Amino acid sequence: MAKYNYDKSALKGLGVGAFLGEVNLREAHIAAATDEMPQSIYNANILAKKLHPAKQLVKVAKVTDHGDAKSFVLVPDPTRGTEEMAYFRAGQYTTVEISVGGATLWKPYSICSGPSDALRGSYTLTVRRSKGGYVSEYILDNWKEGSEVTLSGPQGEFYYQRLRDAKRVVAMAGGSGITPFHSMACAIADGIEDFELTILYGNRTRESILLRDELDAVAARSNGKVRIVHVLSDEEIDGYEHGFITAELIRKYAGEGDYSLFLCGPKAMYAFADTQIAALGLPRRRARKELYGDYGDPARSAGYPAAAAGKSYTITVSIRGEKQTVPCRADQTLLSAMEQEGIKAPSRCRSGECGWCHSLLVSGEVFVPAEADGRREADKKFGWIHPCCTYPLSDVTLDVPALL
Numbered sequence: 001m002a003k004y005n006y007d008k009s010a011l012k013g014l015g016v017g018a019f020l021g022e023v024n025l026r027e028a029h030i031a032a033a034t035d036e037m038p039q040s041i042y043n044a045n046i047l048a049k050k051l052h053p054a055k056q057l058v059k060v061a062k063v064t065d066h067g068d069a070k071s072f073v074l075v076p077d078p079t080r081g082t083e084e085m086a087y088f089r090a091g092q093y094t095t096v097e098i099s100v101g102g103a104t105l106w107k108p109y110s111i112c113s114g115p116s117d118a119l120r121g122s123y124t125l126t127v128r129r130s131k132g133g134y135v136s137e138y139i140l141d142n143w144k145e146g147s148e149v150t151l152s153g154p155q156g157e158f159y160y161q162r163l164r165d166a167k168r169v170v171a172m173a174g175g176s177g178i179t180p181f182h183s184m185a186c187a188i189a190d191g192i193e194d195f196e197l198t199i200l201y202g203n204r205t206r207e208s209i210l211l212r213d214e215l216d217a218v219a220a221r222s223n224g225k226v227r228i229v230h231v232l233s234d235e236e237i238d239g240y241e242h243g244f245i246t247a248e249l250i251r252k253y254a255g256e257g258d259y260s261l262f263l264c265g266p267k268a269m270y271a272f273a274d275t276q277i278a279a280l281g282l283p284r285r286r287a288r289k290e291l292y293g294d295y296g297d298p299a300r301s302a303g304y305p306a307a308a309a310g311k312s313y314t315i316t317v318s319i320r321g322e323k324q325t326v327p328c329r330a331d332q333t334l335l336s337a338m339e340q341e342g343i344k345a346p347s348r349c350r351s352g353e354c355g356w357c358h359s360l361l362v363s364g365e366v367f368v369p370a371e372a373d374g375r376r377e378a379d380k381k382f383g384w385i386h387p388c389c390t391y392p393l394s395d396v397t398l399d400v401p402a403l404l
């Protein structure tokens with residue numbers, strides 16, 4: 001070990017005796033040092049991993065049957081490495097990972113419980129059976145108490161923002177689109193969020209209302225800040241609105257003054273809702289939509305070429321230089337085609353919003369619905385796409401990032 005090259009007697013002559021003690025201490029530390037690099041621990045990194053974990057390894061603690069839907073209480077699984085649930089904002093979602101027949105699939109679900117439950121160690125996901133909902137069908141048929149589940153960390157920006165949103169919020173919900181609003185209602189009742197929430201919840205019949213008792217219970221403990229208005233399209237019942245959630249109905253319950261409008265529901269609801277929002281004349285910043293989930297049939301989007309109907313193409317996928325070619329129908333997203341063939345491509349929101357599946361279009365022609373196109377202008381210019389909401393119009397070659 002090299003020594004400092006200085007004259008200690010000269011330092012004594014300068015009256016720096018106190019400094020000599022520090023020199024001797026430093027030499028002792030140097031002599032005792034090893035050649036190994038120290039393992040630094042950064043508190044900021046620890047906090048970031050707790051708040052934004054890539055994965056949460058959990059298990060099902062409780063299942064509640066709602067008929068055509070089930071609620072699953074998920075808790076940490078310390079045996080697989082997850083000690084606690086990540087905190088979230090009311091309205092956010094988590095992505096569920098499942099593996100079936102050699103294919104790995106991801107599907108986002110709104111967290112139905114309030115943020116307080118995360119602090120107590122659980123999330124609740126409410127999943128409804130739907131036609132063609134492959135992942136949802138699998139969950140409903142296979143998850144039971146004790147089942148091991150893999151989740152992402154909390155994601156999405158569909159939550160109340162004080163600097164952007166009005167103090168009063170009117171929510172338009174349809175079907176299972178009630179789940180993020182149930183979470184918001186819980187956050188208000190628990191004192192975590194501070195705004196007034198009126199939920200206009202559309203269903204066909206009284207019996208088809210999901211979480212009806214749970215919604216009534218949380219409204220009852222919210223000190224009047226949460227109000228639930230049920231709107232039935234196929235039944236006329238005292239105490240319930242009849243018809244659809246129109247601009248007129250929104251005005252009736254929004255009252256006078258400023259308010260924000262939040263929407264979450266089946267894709268078919270959005271086209272109708274857009275016409276009603278236009279009739280309200282709300283500033284654009286006051287209307288918020290939850291956009292996660294598959295876009296669906298591209299033919300309903302303006303600009304989709306009719307000539308593509310019924311056609312099928314091939315996708316050549318390159319991941320770290322390894323190539324694989326798979327079939328893809330014109331009405332099928334590139335992501336869905338890859339997943340069906342067992343290719344593990346990254347995905348989360350499945351709606352073009354988060355950019356997690358960001359991939360390079362090397363060659364070929366594709367269609368991206370304007371309402372699902374969440375790309376930046378630079379991405380469009382240089383050929384980057386989001387496979388979760390991109391449909392082939394020819395044979396396509398993609399460069400896809402590897403899963404981390």
